[in-house]
Amino acid sequence: MPSDPGLRAVVFDFGGVLITSISNQIGDVAASHAVDPAVMHEVLLGPRVSWPDHPWHRAERGELAVADIQAELTPWGEAAGIRLRGDEMERLLAPGAYSVVGAMLDRVDTLRADGYRTALLTNTFAEFRPTMERDLDFDRFDAVVESFAVGSRKPEAEIYVAAAEMLEVGHASIVYLDDFDQNLSPAAALGWTTILVGDPRVALDELDAILGTSDSAPK
Template sequence: MVRAVLWDFGGVILTSPFDAFNDYEEAHGLPADFIRSVNTHNPDTNAWALLERNDIDPGEFDTLFATESMALGHRIPGADILALLSGSVRPEMEAALDAVIAAGYITACLTNNVVSDDTGATKRPDVAQVMAKFDHVVESSKVGVRKPEPRFYEIACELAGVEPNECVFLDDLGINLKPARAMGMQTIKVGKPGPALDELTTILGIPLKD
């Protein structure tokens, strides 16, 4: 029986930063998806991973990401990447979250973030409003581990007081869904909101779309 619905933030509740990455690449004459390729090299120890665990500060990330990207052929300051992270709230996902809450499910936000970004702060009222709706929020920059490390999901379950097999988890990255599924969670990969909400409706048996 499902008792909890766990949500990624950027790329699920918010529009994906990958769109902003692609716009940046096009504007600067870079290969498509180059930024994502930098983040997949040494994914557990690269600049992005260190920043999300709060092992380095944004200034150190700026330098380290530039070094890593230069080694792959194109230098990009890390500060440029941080400026691309803010997305906009998807109204259909916020409405679905409201419906899940109204139906009595436990909710948690599981986000890989950095200390300086808006997903962990109250700089944006629209983001703060959505964050306040969750029963629990697990932020990589605060707990010191990040998706897809299994401990991150264990922390979420401990906070929510549930077992993994009582959870549904939505994320836009397959690499983040794989360990959750291995632990026993039902998982939904989110691209466009519509198909993802159809899947969630099937699992929960409640209407989530107008």
């Protein structure tokens, strides 16, 4: 059973936590245009905050098909002074561009065996679901919260509320791991304990420290 009875669930992001980040692909696309990767990231994936009309964000909310993202990116590229070539999404989403972080998946299994509820919380597309199920096995999780399915994406508050409801726990009972700090702030505001993931091993050590301290209050 959980060491701290107040902490009952652990929630994992997908990209950059359970799998390696797609930052390398963004860097490659940026290099081919001779622009800064941060600029290309904003053009292709949108601003750090949620944006109503960015095509990537719309697709993650289930409002736009993945196949239609590329055509909708032209004005975003022009605004940044970049002439897109039309293959940026294909390169970004190319098969085999990431690998599963085995240590993270192993910890999901261990946590469930120890009595914690677990969840996958991810910004993703309906078209990508079969690939995720193949790589992760959704049976590992008590809840799978996908942005396209709930019509809300991180860092919008609604998706975190949906996750807590699906886990059937209070916000203060949740520990959450994500590799983007902007996705952690709304969770922390709700009472979740948060871990910013850089090195997976360091993040797992931090998780162990949090769950192993019975007198610690959720942050």
